[in-house]
Amino acid sequence: MHWLDVTIILGFIAYAIRSGFKSKDVASxxxxxxxxxxxxxxxxxxxxxxxxxxxxxxxxxxxTGLIATAGIxxxxxxxxxxxxxxxxxxxxxxxxxxxxxxxxxxxxxFRYASKAAGPLRGVKAIYFGTIxxxxxxxxxxxxxxxxxxxxxxxxxxxxxGVFNIALGIVKWFGVQMTTSTDENVVWILTAxxxxxxxxxxxxxxxxxxTGGLRSVVATDVMQxxxxxxxxxxxxxxxIYETGGLSGMLxxxxxxxxxxxxxxxxxxxxxxxxxxxxxxxxxxxxxxxALQWLVxxxxxxxxxxAQRSMACRSDKDAKxxxxxxxxxxxxxxxxxxxxxxxxxxxxxxxxxGLPMEQIKSVQEATFVRGMSELLPVGLKGLMLTGMLAALxxxxxxxxxxxxxxxTNDIYKRFVCQAWLKKEPSSTSLxxxxxxxxxxxxxxxxxxxxxxxxIQTAWKISLMLGAGMGVMLVLxxxxxxxxxxxxxxxxxxxxxxxxxLLTYVEAEYLRLLLMALGSTxxxxxxxxxxxxxxxxxxxxxxxxxxxxxxxxEVRKQLDTSDEPEKRFYRGVLATFCASFSFFCLxxxxxxxxxxxxxxxxxxxxxxxxxxxxxxxxxxxPVWWRLGFKDD
Numbered sequence: 001m002h003w004l005d006v007t008i009i010l011g012f013i014a015y016a017i018r019s020g021f022k023s024k025d026v027a028s029x030x031x032x033x034x035x036x037x038x039x040x041x042x043x044x045x046x047x048x049x050x051x052x053x054x055x056x057x058x059x060x061x062x063x064t065g066l067i068a069t070a071g072i073x074x075x076x077x078x079x080x081x082x083x084x085x086x087x088x089x090x091x092x093x094x095x096x097x098x099x100x101x102x103x104x105x106x107x108x109x110f111r112y113a114s115k116a117a118g119p120l121r122g123v124k125a126i127y128f129g130t131i132x133x134x135x136x137x138x139x140x141x142x143x144x145x146x147x148x149x150x151x152x153x154x155x156x157x158x159x160x161g162v163f164n165i166a167l168g169i170v171k172w173f174g175v176q177m178t179t180s181t182d183e184n185v186v187w188i189l190t191a192x193x194x195x196x197x198x199x200x201x202x203x204x205x206x207x208x209x210t211g212g213l214r215s216v217v218a219t220d221v222m223q224x225x226x227x228x229x230x231x232x233x234x235x236x237x238x239i240y241e242t243g244g245l246s247g248m249l250x251x252x253x254x255x256x257x258x259x260x261x262x263x264x265x266x267x268x269x270x271x272x273x274x275x276x277x278x279x280x281x282x283x284x285x286x287x288x289a290l291q292w293l294v295x296x297x298x299x300x301x302x303x304x305a306q307r308s309m310a311c312r313s314d315k316d317a318k319x320x321x322x323x324x325x326x327x328x329x330x331x332x333x334x335x336x337x338x339x340x341x342x343x344x345x346x347x348x349x350x351x352g353l354p355m356e357q358i359k360s361v362q363e364a365t366f367v368r369g370m371s372e373l374l375p376v377g378l379k380g381l382m383l384t385g386m387l388a389a390l391x392x393x394x395x396x397x398x399x400x401x402x403x404x405x406t407n408d409i410y411k412r413f414v415c416q417a418w419l420k421k422e423p424s425s426t427s428l429x430x431x432x433x434x435x436x437x438x439x440x441x442x443x444x445x446x447x448x449x450x451x452x453i454q455t456a457w458k459i460s461l462m463l464g465a466g467m468g469v470m471l472v473l474x475x476x477x478x479x480x481x482x483x484x485x486x487x488x489x490x491x492x493x494x495x496x497x498x499l500l501t502y503v504e505a506e507y508l509r510l511l512l513m514a515l516g517s518t519x520x521x522x523x524x525x526x527x528x529x530x531x532x533x534x535x536x537x538x539x540x541x542x543x544x545x546x547x548x549x550x551e552v553r554k555q556l557d558t559s560d561e562p563e564k565r566f567y568r569g570v571l572a573t574f575c576a577s578f579s580f581f582c583l584x585x586x587x588x589x590x591x592x593x594x595x596x597x598x599x600x601x602x603x604x605x606x607x608x609x610x611x612x613x614x615x616x617x618x619p620v621w622w623r624l625g626f627k628d629d
Contacts, residue, residue, distance in 0.1 A: 005380025012384050013203055015222060016391065019215040020207030027212035030425040034212035034432055035102055035403045036310040043316035045217055046307040047323025050085075052220035052392040053303060054328050055227055058143030060336055065363035067340035068349055069261045071269045072592060073277035075333070076288050079584065082329045083577045084292040088300035089321020090576070090625045091569035092475055094314035095543045096305050104128070104301045105408040110543075111474060112482035113535035114528070118417075120482045121408055123489060128302065129404025132464070134439060137397045138446035141197055144390045145177050146364065148196035150371045151383055155188050158195075167191040175448040200390060201440055208395035209436045213310060216395045223392045224327070227385035231335045233378050234370070238342035241373060245338065249593040251345045261349050261358045270341070272585050273597040287507035294514035296464030299471040303400040318625060322576070330584055337592050343369050397443075402435035410435075462499065465510050466492030466517030473522070476547025476566060478536055484525030491520035565628075572624035575617050582614030 027034045041049075066074045088096075101107050105124040109117045155163050170177070170190045177197075178189040207215045242248035253266040260269065268278040274285060297304060304324075311317040347365040349358045370382050410431050415423045423431075470488040474480045495516050499509040530536070533555060539545075540552045546566035553560060586607050588594065596606035 020210035023211030023214035043319030046320035051327035093317035113532035116482035125408035137443035223388035230385035298468035405435035487524035488521030575621035579617035586611035
């Protein structure tokens with residue numbers, strides 16, 4: 001690597017460490033300061049932090065592989081999550097803030113009063129904070145090795161004696177961390193990746209552990225804008241290398257005139273709409289349409305809720321969700337689309353390979369393009385952006401995971417339930433910092449055995465699909481009980497291995513899981529409910545949830561109209577989603593030369609209509625969403 005590239009990387013590391021020191025004293029005061037930044041975040045900063053966390057280092061690789069093997073339309077399975085992001089903002093973000101809890105697990109004992117509330121809190125803390133969180137973190141760290149391997153050549157930079165220590169460690173563990181099959185270099189590359197991971201996680205753990213959420217958000221903001229600028233430059237460079245947008249699209253149609261991977265045609269590759277996409281069926285469209293709801297973060301549960309709760313006002317929490325969606329779904333996607341198509345032109349896939357291998361090879365072209373195409377300086381900026389994207393995901397999962405361990409396991413069950421005492425604020429902050437290190441150790445152990453837990457990972461995704469609807473229902477329907485949520489989780493655990501074993505179609509597994517577990521949750525809620533009315537009244541008065549709280553509202557004799565807030569929030573959510581999807585389709589189709597759908601054959605008119613509809617809807621959803629503010 002050139003000295004200029006190294007200087008850029010070191011500059012970001014210095015900034016990240018400084019952010020940790022800067023926020024150390026205020027973060028040490030209590031858990032609210034440590035995990036929620038004292039509820040002081042402006043909306044734009046919280047939204048950019050959400051987008052930075054989702055800007056995982058492995059996501060652009062995934063997008064590149066999907067475009068090459070399934071076409072642009074396949075990306076709708078990622079874009080559709082915009083509905084969940086916006087619903088969290090318009091419908092639930094204010095209630096998350098007003099609940100005055102640190103974690104979504106703690107919310108269970110605020111929302112419910114039955115004997116199941118405590119066990120439910122513990123189950124969520126263990127599942128979300130450890131099993132799910134550490135597995136995601138392990139996969140992110142594994143993806144980091146794919147990015148760092150071509151660039152961070154520690155065997156060439158470090159003294160031989162120092163490097164041999166790392167080499168001896170990885171050989172002793174016997175775990176290979178490289179995709180290379182060359183026996184001559186496999187352990188050298190593994191040692192390089194081992195050192196790279198070590199450096200990345202040490203820097204990330206230092207600033208996230210020291211400064212809490214404030215330092216996490218500060219580095220997230222820097223990372224996001226750095227990565228967006230670097231990605232813009234990368235996209236411009238690829239477009240230039242392929243002869244401009246028109247030249248790139250002309251080469252695409254020429255090189256794949258007889259079909260690309262799996263027989264996909266150039267028109268199917270660039271298609272935005274289902275009428276021209278490849279292998280689109282009604283059940284698949286149904287899964288795409290419902291995926292935002294049947295997933296674990298349907299109501300914002302996790303770090304998205306954490307950012308909402310950390311905002312300084314309800315209006316800022318709503319703005320955060322909108323900024324997150326615009327940055328994540330709109331601007332980021334528009335930059336990745338020409339990169340995916342251009343890399344397919346520059347590095348045509350080997351059609352003789354199996355489809356999964358083609359996808360893997362094409363995913364790797366993103367890093368290959370960085371290494372082979374970018375000049376000095378820009379290469380360092382792009383690599384720093386990718387490593388910073390990794391850091392922003394790692395720091396969030398460390399901070400978010402330790403909030404469960406500290407607030408929901410140590411404070412609630414160890415101190416209050418077992419030792420019968422209240423821990424001091426200082427001790428809780430130190431437990432939080434230690435929890436960061438333990439979570440990282442667990443994630444590294446999982447990463448070393450990822451090949452053996454693929455089934456467990458699929459099961460965790462299935463469990464999330466089963467819980468999504470109930471997580472939303474607990475906010476909008478007063479009859480949901482803690483026993484109902486527990487029944488939903490148990491049903492998910494029972495159904496997941498059965499569906500994975502006996503149902504081959506992924507869309508059918510997803511739908512059956514959502515239907516079965518939600519039905520179990522609703523039925524058990526009706527049989528065991530309602531929850532204690534005094535608890536419900538306290539929850540409603542403080543959180544002010546939208547939806548169907550008629551009996552509770554009558555007991556309080558309030559003029560509040562949660563049903564109207566619910567309908568207005570839902571309408572704002574779908575108007576904003578449709579607006580963003582229209583703008584994404586219009587501008588994305590212009591960049592990629594995508595044709596109009598078969599039922600609307602005039603392309604220029606189609607682009608004009610979808611862009612105008614997207615723009616016209618902006619003041620509509622803005623007024624609907626911010627009327628109360």
